[in-house]
Amino acid sequence: MLILLVLAGVITLAVMGGEQFMHGHMLPALVAGACVAAFLVAAPIAWWLGDLFRRFAMPSLVFGSGAMDLAGQRLFWMVGPQSLGVGLAFIACVGVARAFEGTNLASAAAQAATPALSATTVAAASATDGGPSASAADLQATSAGAASEGVASVAEFPPEPNPQQYPPRRFAGPVVTPDFSDHSKPWTAFRSRITAAVQAGSNFAGDAAIAEFGCGTNCMRGYIINLQTGQVIDLPKEGEDFYNLTYRYDVGSTLLRTQWESQPDQAQTTCYRAYFQWTGSSFLEADKRSAPGACPEG
Structure with missing residues (x-):
């Protein structure tokens, strides 16, 4: 046995x-x-x-109700x-x-490198306050060494597309509420979120409302609602395949920016950006790019 x-x-x-x-x-x-x-x-x-x-x-003795x-x-x-x-x-x-x-070994190395980065920060602060000084070359060497051990730097991108080149669509109302009666459409399961976005009014492209919400750890998804027609469609990037996904948009432009990072089990962190133009019924990809390092905030 x-x-x-x-x-x-x-x-x-x-x-x-x-x-x-x-x-x-x-x-x-x-x-x-x-x-x-x-x-x-x-x-x-x-x-x-x-x-x-x-x-x-x-x-010593065992009794039972049957065999x-x-x-x-x-x-x-x-x-x-x-x-x-x-x-x-x-x-x-x-x-x-x-x-x-x-x-993976890279993430473990990143955790091991964290104390080294903290020590570097303390040393720099001590030098600023009049304590033992450290040369800029030494600090750069320490930071470079920590980066080589798995600590991702911040990705750098060229200038983004100008949102003003994608003017908003004119809309004076009335607002058309989406039809939730057809339960075969997946978005009907998020009625409260979509209804709240419609009631709040346009927050994108002049005639559309975006409802975005979490779908788990480091997971985002959402829908765009055409306030003129009540049409609801998925945002162009969403779900667990897009780690640390964020959206950036404005009521004064039809340009939507999506940003996400490579999965944490990858040896090198990469930041991705994709830009989409809203036509009123669908999204057209306007630009896409990637850069090594963690995604910048904003």
Whole structure:
């Protein structure tokens, strides 16, 4: 019985490590391998402790309401406590392995580099206040070293398209409310958010209202509503595929900017921007660009 439990646990942990390795996550794969070794050691110890508890707590006589009940109780007192001990050891190993899922060596290096950056900031402040001075070359070298260890710099972009070159559409009303009766349309599930955006009035392109909201951690989505027709369509970029997604728009322009970053499991952080022109019924891509580093705010 112990051999079967250990074999099942080792296979499960090995599969977890293999999946992480196939996705390029070396650190979780190494942790899963270490958990396999730890489980091979911990499982016999847990079985032994469970057997000690079984001998101490097992009743002298077992009574049951029938043959099946009696057989179940006898089976439990034969291997139940030992199996529970091995199960707890397995759960602990799986918990450790799952705690590292999705992380990579670059993110771990970034966390290790954070104290170095803090020390650099303190040193610079000390020099400004008259304390021990540090040369600009030394500070740049320290920052460059931290960046090489995985700390993403801020992405730099050329000048953005001029929103004034995309004038708003004229609209004097009345506002047409979207028709929520057709429940086959996914956006009808967000009636309260869309209705609130319509009631607030145009916040984009002169005749449109944008309703944006979160869909999870670092996830954004939204809809645009044509206030003249009541048409509702998805924003051009949305969902979990666009990490740290933000929208920038204005009532005085038909230009919408979307900005997002590469997924955190990538070795290098990249910022992406895509610009779209609202035609009144759809979006046309006006420009797109990318730059290495974290996305700037604003």
